[in-house]
Amino acid sequence: MDFTLKVWRQKxxxxxxxxxxxxxxDISPDTSFLEMLDILNDQLTRKxxxxxxxxxxxxxxxxxxxxxxxREGICGMCSLYINGRAHxxxxxxxxxxxxxxxxxxxxxxxxxxxxxxxxPVIKDLIVDRNALDKILQAGGYVSVNTGGVPDANTxxxxxxxxxxxxxxxxxxxxxxxxxTCKNGSAMLFVSARVSSLALLPQGRVEAARRVxxxxxxxxxxxxxxxxxxxxxxxECPKSISxxxxxxxxxxxxxxxxxx
Amino acid sequence: MSEKLNSxxxxxxxxxxxxxxxxxxxxxxxxxxxxxxxxxxxTGLGGxxxxxxxxxxxxxxxxxxxxxxxxxxxxxxxxxxxxxxKNYPNDNDSVHRLFYxxxxxxxxxxxxxxxxxxxxxxxxxxxxxxxxxxxxAREYGGLLDNRSFGGSQVSRTFYARGQTGQQLxxxxxxxxxxxxxxGSVQSYTRREMLDVVLIDGEARGxxxxxxxxGEIERYGAHAVVxxxxxxxxxxxxxxxxxxxxxxxxxQCYKKGAFFGNPSFAQIHPTCIPVHGEQQSKLTLMSxxxxxxxxxWVPKRKEDVExxxxxxxxxxxxxxEDRDYxxxxxxxxxxxxxxxxxxxxxxxxxxxxxxxxxxxxxxxFLDFKTSIERxxxxxxxxxxxxxxxxxxxxxxxxxxQEPMMIYPAIHYTMGxxxxxxxxxxxxxxxxxxxxxxFSDHGGNRxxxxxxxxxxxxxxxILPYTIGDSLAGKIQAPKTDVNHPAFEEAERAIKxxxxxxxxxxxxxSVDYFHKKLGHIMWDYVGMAxxxxxxxxxxxxxxxxxxxxxxxxxxxxxxxxxxxxLEKATRVADFLELGELMAMDxxxxxxxxxxxxxxxxxxxxxETKRDDQNFMYVGCWEYAGKEAGNIVHKEPLKYEFVKIAxxxxxx
Numbered sequence: 001m002d003f004t005l006k007v008w009r010q011k012x013x014x015x016x017x018x019x020x021x022x023x024x025x026d027i028s029p030d031t032s033f034l035e036m037l038d039i040l041n042d043q044l045t046r047k048x049x050x051x052x053x054x055x056x057x058x059x060x061x062x063x064x065x066x067x068x069x070x071r072e073g074i075c076g077m078c079s080l081y082i083n084g085r086a087h088x089x090x091x092x093x094x095x096x097x098x099x100x101x102x103x104x105x106x107x108x109x110x111x112x113x114x115x116x117x118x119x120p121v122i123k124d125l126i127v128d129r130n131a132l133d134k135i136l137q138a139g140g141y142v143s144v145n146t147g148g149v150p151d152a153n154t155x156x157x158x159x160x161x162x163x164x165x166x167x168x169x170x171x172x173x174x175x176x177x178x179x180t181c182k183n184g185s186a187m188l189f190v191s192a193r194v195s196s197l198a199l200l201p202q203g204r205v206e207a208a209r210r211v212x213x214x215x216x217x218x219x220x221x222x223x224x225x226x227x228x229x230x231x232x233x234x235e236c237p238k239s240i241s242x243x244x245x246x247x248x249x250x251x252x253x254x255x256x257x258x259x
Numbered sequence: 260m261s262e263k264l265n266s267x268x269x270x271x272x273x274x275x276x277x278x279x280x281x282x283x284x285x286x287x288x289x290x291x292x293x294x295x296x297x298x299x300x301x302t303g304l305g306g307x308x309x310x311x312x313x314x315x316x317x318x319x320x321x322x323x324x325x326x327x328x329x330x331x332x333x334x335x336x337x338x339x340x341x342x343x344x345k346n347y348p349n350d351n352d353s354v355h356r357l358f359y360x361x362x363x364x365x366x367x368x369x370x371x372x373x374x375x376x377x378x379x380x381x382x383x384x385x386x387x388x389x390x391x392x393x394x395x396a397r398e399y400g401g402l403l404d405n406r407s408f409g410g411s412q413v414s415r416t417f418y419a420r421g422q423t424g425q426q427l428x429x430x431x432x433x434x435x436x437x438x439x440x441x442g443s444v445q446s447y448t449r450r451e452m453l454d455v456v457l458i459d460g461e462a463r464g465x466x467x468x469x470x471x472x473g474e475i476e477r478y479g480a481h482a483v484v485x486x487x488x489x490x491x492x493x494x495x496x497x498x499x500x501x502x503x504x505x506x507x508x509x510q511c512y513k514k515g516a517f518f519g520n521p522s523f524a525q526i527h528p529t530c531i532p533v534h535g536e537q538q539s540k541l542t543l544m545s546x547x548x549x550x551x552x553x554x555w556v557p558k559r560k561e562d563v564e565x566x567x568x569x570x571x572x573x574x575x576x577x578x579e580d581r582d583y584x585x586x587x588x589x590x591x592x593x594x595x596x597x598x599x600x601x602x603x604x605x606x607x608x609x610x611x612x613x614x615x616x617x618x619x620x621x622x623f624l625d626f627k628t629s630i631e632r633x634x635x636x637x638x639x640x641x642x643x644x645x646x647x648x649x650x651x652x653x654x655x656x657x658x659q660e661p662m663m664i665y666p667a668i669h670y671t672m673g674x675x676x677x678x679x680x681x682x683x684x685x686x687x688x689x690x691x692x693x694x695x696f697s698d699h700g701g702n703r704x705x706x707x708x709x710x711x712x713x714x715x716x717x718x719i720l721p722y723t724i725g726d727s728l729a730g731k732i733q734a735p736k737t738d739v740n741h742p743a744f745e746e747a748e749r750a751i752k753x754x755x756x757x758x759x760x761x762x763x764x765x766s767v768d769y770f771h772k773k774l775g776h777i778m779w780d781y782v783g784m785a786x787x788x789x790x791x792x793x794x795x796x797x798x799x800x801x802x803x804x805x806x807x808x809x810x811x812x813x814x815x816x817x818x819x820x821x822l823e824k825a826t827r828v829a830d831f832l833e834l835g836e837l838m839a840m841d842x843x844x845x846x847x848x849x850x851x852x853x854x855x856x857x858x859x860x861x862x863e864t865k866r867d868d869q870n871f872m873y874v875g876c877w878e879y880a881g882k883e884a885g886n887i888v889h890k891e892p893l894k895y896e897f898v899k900i901a902x903x904x905x906x907x
Contacts, residue, residue, distance in 0.1 A: 031537055032652075070501075
């Protein structure tokens, strides 16, 4: 398969970026999207090698910088906006799980970084997602020290609660929901943690404190509000439901009323 | 034996060693803990749990990771579960049984004392994780569910769907976040450790490269903890994440820390087979699938041919024409034999010409029987996300057609040598989790890596590190302007400049792939003297070529992923050679280390306890002397040594 790639290139956070166009040929449909980018990078590196050897002074663009790590859809590192969709034209996957068989031969593919005020570009396709850590640091945990906890089977938890908690806990923190949201809202991401813990007796104890701290941090860092378009849910690689946003709102209101 | 190799295993009965040790080691008072700095490198299960636990105790902790967030560490990808000796299913499990299974699974090449302690603290881990809000799978009665894993005849594996590693890591990451919020831990992301700094022979800091700016930075402490995982990526293609690397442990080795059993690498039997040269990594299909999946190849070569030519589907092959070779060869454990045994059995069938895909390197993992027995819904509940993952990658629906799988590099049992306190041979330098060598011998059992990472981080290191820090309460803060830091930083800068200035004609991946091929062919699933010697020669030549013909685009003072890869591959090339040397030295077969010269008539591993019942501890003795091996004899006081038997 052959493709025309329009890739966002940006040297650093301070400099302006632009689209560069590259051609790529003979890609197997079984190749993953990131492997296709590896092949592109190999081409760009080869060009660099030739420019050194020939000393034409012709500058290569250099390889495209992009975040990736586990390449099996769980680490949440990969973060590409492909043809206008977070993680590309397939559902319930991260970019690394996307394969070229999902594209048409000869297609033009536009590749951009996440674009959101809360996640500025560092270089090319890499963005800074530090804000997500900061929100979780504000309260996305159960405040227990190591040791001195009761036996694991002391508190029975209804299976359905544990399962729903797990549904929310599946969030990989990639940021697709924020990148997709027209308001740049982090509500799905934040609610996934709030809801997952609120559903369990261990997390209930400080549920009110948690939701207030995390929402305050989210607002402080400049993330937008939710207007229920449900775009986040559509693009979430783990299909996390907006019902968790509803639960977070309920938790938040209840906590505030008691203040 | 080198005098540095004192394992410090406490005297006394097995079940009292840890209790006795804890009561005898020193502790640091809260007021003094505040004065002490600890660096933790890596934020997987070991690093995150250690940093959190140490922060809770009141130490000043600095924690480093190469990703943009601690939550990305590769522990997150562990799927199947975590072992503990809770005996909740009432199937006669116990601390002793978990200990025994682990020693036996490791083919009698691990320390009794360490392994017993691991089994002992396993139960605390489950309690801790539940208290943190980890959503483990539960029964309808609200209590925790268990499943089985290879190498054991009881159900002791706790799990959270196929995302157990993720959930445990989110628990540890949460605990870490809490300490960051409280100010006891400082987190440094997108930083890569490139060297450890020794002052007067003790570890007192690290040199890191800021991966965003390219700046070289210095950090000092009273102790350094290495939790950077394993080195499976030496093989290029592995189930490890792309950025997982060995540079931290390798630099510790180069500074004098001994390296234990470097050749002990685990090959996982159930991975999605390689599809072509452009492939960048291999994907694991959890061992938990072997609970309900049956492994087979056709009995008849005609069927194999037809499968390869895609003239028939696997589901069309009749029951009596299938060879469930694990059930045939190992009736007692069947599809749940340990990983090394299952991997070799797959290789044996494929070598004999029964591989079921075009490359001849694949076997089937089939859920037909289980779907008939339990219904599709139950299978979906248990493995839904794994089935989905498989379908996304291969475009085949595993509810209808069996999965195709083949063994791949997954884990390294070898690592930095540590004593009972998890301290390396360099005072003040500790190694935990996969980065150390200590608990799994020649083969790790499934669902035990998560257990070890969290055992080390939550419940062992926080105690043992106090013993040496108690002697440092008067020691001043480490001065990062000390000449030792100057020198280490200069060496790193020189190395980076040298790499960038080669301007040769081949990319980093070219060298990495070549190294991977050599390692897989000669130091992989089956090894022999001639092959290993060839590997050593070829790696040396490749290393020379690397330093002459490498090309790295871009510069140092920027985010430069090719440069990052180059520093890692430079270390992999040296480590690959050491692995081959260790494999050559160990003229026996044990666990995942299979020397073809040493096998029984039916192709099982043949240990040589007379000559090799020891840990191969390698020391870097400088440029001239190179790598020297020492031996730490393994003494079995409590377990009767036997030939591993999974047949009856």
